Every structure is written in C-alpha cells, then in structure tokens.
Amino acid sequence: MSNKLFSPYTIKDVTLKNRIVMSPMCMYSVESEDGKVQPFHITHYESRAVGQAGLIMVESTAVTPEGRISTYDLGIWEDEHITGLRQITEAVHGHGAKAAIQLGHAGRKANLPSKIYSASPLAFSDQYQTPIEMDQDKINDTIKAFQDGAQRAKEAGFDIIEMHGAHGYLINQFLSPLTNKRKDEYGGSAENRYRFLREVIEAVKEVWNGPLFVRISANEYDENGNHQEDFLYFASEMKKQGIVLIDCSSGGVIPVKVPSYPGYQVTYAEQIRKEAEIATGAVGLITSGIQAEEILQNGRADLVFLARAFLRNPYWPKQAADELGETIEAPVQYKRGWR
Numbered sequence: 278m279s280n281k282l283f284s285p286y287t288i289k290d291v292t293l294k295n296r297i298v299m300s301p302m303c304m305y306s307v308e309s310e311d312g313k314v315q316p317f318h319i320t321h322y323e324s325r326a327v328g329q330a331g332l333i334m335v336e337s338t339a340v341t342p343e344g345r346i347s348t349y350d351l352g353i354w355e356d357e358h359i360t361g362l363r364q365i366t367e368a369v370h371g372h373g374a375k376a377a378i379q380l381g382h383a384g385r386k387a388n389l390p391s392k393i394y395s396a397s398p399l400a401f402s403d404q405y406q407t408p409i410e411m412d413q414d415k416i417n418d419t420i421k422a423f424q425d426g427a428q429r430a431k432e433a434g435f436d437i438i439e440m441h442g443a444h445g446y447l448i449n450q451f452l453s454p455l456t457n458k459r460k461d462e463y464g465g466s467a468e469n470r471y472r473f474l475r476e477v478i479e480a481v482k483e484v485w486n487g488p489l490f491v492r493i494s495a496n497e498y499d500e501n502g503n504h505q506e507d508f509l510y511f512a513s514e515m516k517k518q519g520i521v522l523i524d525c526s527s528g529g530v531i532p533v534k535v536p537s538y539p540g541y542q543v544t545y546a547e548q549i550r551k552e553a554e555i556a557t558g559a560v561g562l563i564t565s566g567i568q569a570e571e572i573l574q575n576g577r578a579d580l581v582f583l584a585r586a587f588l589r590n591p592y593w594p595k596q597a598a599d600e601l602g603e604t605i606e607a608p609v610q611y612k613r614g615w616r
C-alpha cells in the first residue's frame with residue numbers, strides 16, 4: 278500500500294506535494310517592534326522547505342499592532358510588510374513547497390503596554406491587562422484589518438490563508454461563552470458568537486479566492502466552554518462559507534493546562550471530519566512518520582501539522598520517509614549521500 282503522507286493533496290487550485298505541514302509557530306524574532314520580516318524568518322521558513330515539508334505555514338501574523346501577542350510578532354497591518362513576506366514565499370516556493378500564512382489578532386491575550394480589546398472586558402489572568410470591550414466601530418475596523426491582511430498576503434504570494442480562531446485569541450474570544458459575555462448580536466447563542474468569525478470570513482473572501490483554513494480550539498477544557506455540538510455547528514457554518522479545512526487544536530481560552538500525550542488532539546480532527554464532512558488538519562505531538570501515516574490512512578485527518586518536531590529537525594520529512602520506506606524527491610544534499 279502506498280503511503281498517503283507522501284502523496285500529493287489538492288485543495289482548490291493548490292496542490293501540495295505531500296501532506297506534511299509546518300504548523301504555525303511564533304518565533305518572537307522581530308527586533309524593532311515594526312512587525313517586519315527579519316533575515317532570520319526567511320532562513321527559518323526556507324530551511325523547512327528545503328527539508329521537504331509540503332506546506333510551510335508562517336506564524337500568527339498580526340492584522341493590527343494592538344493585535345500582537347508581543348512586540349516581537351510579525352505584522353501584516355501595513356503595505357510595508359509585503360516586501361519581507363514576499364521574500365519568505367519566494368524562498369519557500371524555490372524548494373517546491375507551498376506557503377501559507379496565519380492571520381491573527383491576540384485580543385485580550387496581547388501582552389502590550391497599549392490599550393487592548395476583546396469581545397468582553399475580562400482579563401485573561403492577573404498578568405494581563407483588562408481589555409476594552411469592542412464596540413461596533415472597533416469590530417468593523419478589525420474585520421477590515423483581517424480583509425486588508427488577506428489582500429497583503431495575496432500580494433506577498435501566499436498560496437493559502439489560515440485564520441487563527443484558536444488558543445484563546447480574538448476570534449476564539451468571540452466564539453467561546455467563557456470569554457464572550459456580550460448582550461448584543463455578537464454574544465449569547467452559538468449563532469451570535471459565530472457572527473464575528475462569519476463576518477471576518479465574508480470580508481476576507483471579497484479579496485481572496487484561494488484556499489482558506491481556520492484553526493480552532495476544539496476543546497476548551499471547561500464545562501462552561503463550547504461543547505462538541507457547538508464545534509460541529511461552527512464547522513458546518515464554516516463549510517457553508519467555503520472554508521476548505523479546519524485545523525483542529527485545543528486549549529488556550531482560559532489558563533488551564535492542556536493534556537499532552539502523542540496525538541492528543543487527533544480525535545478532534547477525526548470527529549469534525551466525520552461529522553461535519555469537512556477536511557481537517559491534525560496537530561499535537563505528531564512526531565513519527567508511522568504515527569502520521571496512521572492518522573491519514575484511517576481517515577482521521579487530511580493533513581498533519583507538526584510544530585516542535587520541525588523546530589528540532591527541519592529534515593523531519595526525510596526521517597518520516599525513512600521510517601515508511603519511502604523515497605522522496607530529495608534536495609541535493611540527500612542525493613549526494615546525506616543520511
């Protein structure tokens with residue numbers, strides 16, 4: 278039986294050469310607080326493309342300055358950011374990988390000295406500022422910032438955009454009843470809590486025809502948080518709106534510890550894939566080729582996302598190919614006998 282991990286995967290008009298995704302990881306490596314790409318970022322992402330990942334996803338990139346997790350975050354809030362981001366996509370494409378970017382807004386989890394905003398005025402913890410509740414103008418401006426970010430991502434040459442709806446950041450703050458206590462049409466029912474994400478997706482679609490992913494936290498580890506029926510509702514709405522893949526993570530909404538064992542979140546990708554009939558990505562302690570292949574062969578997810586494994590080993594796909602007895606289209610150093 279041939280390996281799925283190394284078979285191509287087509288989403289809309291984009292074909293990945295394999296199903297291995299470098300999961301988004303903030304590198305907190307912007308030095309001058311301007312959100313601009315540094316030489317480090319280009320090397321960091323290019324090296325994983327050399328290592329044969331099918332899709333390189335650039336870290337959560339802030340759509341507004343106030344939406345940064347920290348002042349060290351990459352930004353996409355002004356046109357000046359496009360040049361550096363284009364250097365990343367060109368470097369990644371040069372090695373046959375596709376490039377994605379995760380558009381993010383930290384909301385109440387912004388660790389900044391300036392004012393911060395959220396769905397409701399609830400601090401994440403006593404280490405964080407209490408955010409200002411977004412009024413309608415702020416909501417509209419933020420939706421426009423996601424749209425402008427998508428336009429800039431297009432101009433920078435990205436193939437795929439992912440909206441960061443997980444880990445307790447702004448979109449997640451609207452989705453979760455733990456953080457959204459609003460009395461207006463953005464709060465209350467699951468339908469209302471979904472409204473902000475719905476409007477972000479609609480705005481992004483006006484400027485972006487390519488594949489659009491959403492990352493969600495499919496378990497909030499609190500009985501008063503969203504439950505499976507809520508996630509299935511969100512997934513079915515995303516599908517109706519044309520989202521092509523849901524990247525299934527968990528946690529981060531409130532400060533509770535997330536479990537951690539091999540494949541600890543795969544079950545969410547599996548459930549959403551089966552019940553909402555939408556493609557999913559699995560992430561979380563996927564570290565071996567055999568484990569990744571099992572996930573794909575058993576229809577538990579369509580793509581595997583790896584974060585820390587790629588930090589440790591930019592050549593992880595080669596390691597996985599060796600485990601699975603697969604020969605991969607090798608970069609030149611493999612052909613010269615690199616083992």
Ligand SMILES: Cc1cc2nc3c(=O)[nH]c(=O)nc-3n(C[C@H](O)[C@H](O)[C@H](O)COP(=O)(O)O)c2cc1C
Pocket residue numbers: 300301302303304336337379441443444492526560561562563582583584585586
């Ligand atoms: C240093 C670091 C930075 C991260 N930054 C992001 C991020 O920008 N966006 C995101 O959705 N997840 C982020 N994550 C979470 C990873 O994408 C991934 O979901 C998580 O690490 C579990 O996968 P792993 O076990 O393969 O590392 C980050 C993780 C790490 C270790």
